[in-house]
Amino acid sequence: MNDMSTSTVTEDGRTIGGVMMEMRNITLRFGGVVAIKDISFDIREGEIRAIIGPNGAGKSSMLNVISGFYHPQEGEVWYHGARRKAMKPYQVARQGIARTFQNIALFDGMSVLDNIMTGRINHMSSSFLDQAIWWGKAQREEVEHRRKAEEIIDFLEIQAIRKTPVGRLPYGLKKRVELARALVAEPKLLLLDEPMAGMNVEEKEDMSRFILDVNDEFGTTIALIEHDMGVVMDLSDRVVVMDYGKKIGDGSPDEVRQNQEVIDAYLGVAHD
């Protein structure tokens, strides 16, 4: 097992701590299809960890395993030094793991602010009765949560659309609102499933900046899936490469870039 106490300092001065989450020999099957085959890797405190690979490599499945939407048939998930039993997604969320989705899962009928406030649900401790009669603790809490939500709204520069119903927003902004909802939960681990898919260059640059800022300012550990290789190489500290459900590379962006198997997977290779 990895030494939990080791920590390193990156070139740009961020501290990366010990292992936060560890996937051990994960295998996930859907009937006869093997989506993930015996994969192990870890995520360390404070780092930006990317999972890349061609379409259908099993990247999203892996993210779904971490967030509890899928349950692997074999293998173990270790979180903060303890083995995690099979959990429902809402239980995982309560452990401080927040996520966004590839095809955006927002509450379309609710305003941006309300959407973001749902991210605070696990921080609200007042009792059901307090809430029902809207008294004392519940009222104080709401103010406190509102403040936190506004903070994140400022941070992601979406003040102008606070009251807009999410259903009316363009794609790029929806992605940002989804990030805001995940962030407001003050997660220890943030999972981003293709945060830049379908964006133009400007939007991608904005999103990259936000991801780096989140990691830098809040110290949030981030695991992300992304297709844009340029972006991935710029953003991440370490990269896992998957292909056909198997891990074919793991290391710093530079190491991965020079890995022959990775090059083959991306550029294709002649099979005899």
Place this chain on the structure above:
Amino acid sequence: MPEQLIFAMEVTLNGLMTGVMYSLVALGFVLIFKASGIFNYAQGVMALFAAMTLVGIQEGRVPFSHLINAIFGTEIYDFGWDVPALLAILLTVLVMVGFAFFVQKVIFKHLVGQEPIILFMATIGLAYFLEGVADLMWGSEIRTLDVGLPQGINLAIDETTFNWFGYGFFIDNLDIVATIVAAVLVAGLVAFAQYTKQGRAMRAVADDHQAALSVGISLNFVWILVWSLAGFVALVAGIMWGAKSGVQFSLSLIALKALPVLMLGGFTSIPGAIVGGLIIGVGEALFEFSVGPLIGGATENWFAYVLALLFLVFRPQGLFGEKIIERV
């Protein structure tokens, strides 16, 4: 003022109040449909069951007494005490919450992700099951429900209107109480949904299950909460209708009157349920008043449905329902 106009005013007022009674039933449908996409056919039976339970507890009757007596050869029917109305209502609320747990744990937990039609079929089954349980638990005699609500003509209104128009309006006290209760209930529900953690969780689940899970909301909890609320609304509707027309099995048919209300107001809108109820109430009363005599009366039996049909043609999502726009 012409006599006809004064009559029309009285009819309108009474129509509004009948409409409130319809809305009370429709509310229960909206709550469950919004949060889980289930059209709850059993809502009317829930109102019946709640009213029967309330009367049963109040009169201190032994639940399942026929069954118990048949098995053990005993002869017990009554505990021999009377429970005060407020306490009985509280106990009935607890029973309805227990019912919500039962429904979620035994039925809908196992049907997550199924087609709407399957969920609908399940609620039909639930309706007949609950009707059977109600019968077995409390017997099938007609009961009178009396929780101390005022009934009969409101003399103050009668007198005032007599002084104004020379004709006293007949407004039932019970209808006035029902209106106040409905107003408080709706205000409470809307505030709950808007400003509380559980309310927000409820709206979140109504909107997107996956997203709700990812922010840490337990679907199970929210669904039990929603069924409990619907049970509570059913109790309120059961009290009002039960006080008006006695607690009997035909009470479950009030659900049929809620259908056109829902088509008008939209299946997903709480204010819609209220406005829809009012329109139907006033509409059918005025129609009966003005057109009824010309075509032989009894228009109240069908007017609401024809109105709903027209709405289906021109505005299928109802007045307040969410307009469905597919992005292509």
